[in-house]
Amino acid sequence: MAFIPHKLLPTTLVGSYPQPDWLINRDNLAGRFPPRVRARELWRIDEAFLEQAQDDATIVAIRDQERAGLDIITDGEVRRESYSNRFATALEGIDLDNPGTALDRSGHPNPVPRISGKIRRKHPVAVRDVAFLKANTDHPIKITVPGPFTMSQQAQNDFYEHTKEAALDYAVAVNAEIRDLFEAGADVVQIDEPYMQARPEMAREYGLEALNTALDGITGTTCVHICFGYAAIIHERPEGYSFLPEFAACHCTQVSIETAQSNLDTKVLETLPDKTILLGVIDLEDEAVETPETVAARIRRALVHKDASQIIVAPDCGMKYLPRERAYAKLLAMVAGTEIVRGELEAKAA
DSSP, rough: OOOSSSSSSOOOOOSSOOOOOBBBBBBHHTTSOOOOOOSSGGGGGGGHHHHHHHHHHHHHHHHHHHHTOBBBOOTTTTTTTSHHHHTTTTEEEEEEEEEEEEEESOOOOOEEEEEEEEEOOOOOEEEEEHHHHTTTOOSOBEEEEEHHHHHHHHHSHHHHHHSHHHHHHHHHHHHHHHHHHHHTTTTTEEEEOOOOSSSSSHHHIIIIHHHHHHHHTTEEEEEEEOOOOOOTOOOOOOOOOOGGGGGSSSOEEEEEEOOOOTTTOGGGGGGGGEEEEEEEEESSSSSSSSOOOHHHHHHHHTTSOOGGGEEEEESSSOOOSSSSHHHHHHHHHHHHHHHHHHHHHHHHHH
């Protein structure tokens, strides 16, 4: 059954929320590109107590979202070193002892998983995360997984004849994970596919096919997030997407986009008439906290091209690189700005 938000213009995170300094070395995190292989050195907690510490930090992230007034809650991705590596390194066919190298979206080489055999999912990866999240909030919940195309671009392929084959096997693994996440109680599952923006030609060649394979037979509410990269790391941002209208042919329910940091021309939303839009309205490059009216103005720009019933309000991307107090203040502004526009719409309809 499709998830239906309880109110007009519901609010949510894209996925991540800042992890506490006592849990993770945030200076180390900020001084590197998001890890594609495991990065145990980021954690401040001994391995014997790490899961318990991550659980506690997840509750903090949940409570911050609830206190800020968000409608759909994530786990903040607190247990992850990056949005993709926790899942990507849990798969069969990956040589964890001998990483490969691939170019990140800035063009620099980065250690990545090395594909040495057929990619298969060995076990559920985030099912416990969903169960924990569901047990600790009475709000609708969302969980995120990395997309098959993006994982195929963040790996060194030493097994498949063509990277497309790897992407399709990643898709089968993601499909199995999504099914288990809904079974565990997720209301929304989001697939993160930033590399479909970074490498649009290959995305058109086989990325959409892989994404639809990951969504094959899925009946729950699904969202695909496409972005220009973390603002803390990627500073040059185009004014428009090189891969977005193509999602009209995607089997997902929602598409998550950035509009604040790039001052996106929201007319592009007209190319996705059947999709609910996760509308990014919080600039994560600028630590200055938006006023509620700034947020409201960003929402209104989208309402020219998209009905309010098809909009969910969110930050542009994951918030993990922001200082915690700034992230929370930005959530408060986001909720307050949304309430301004919600009030305007309700008054107009009365």
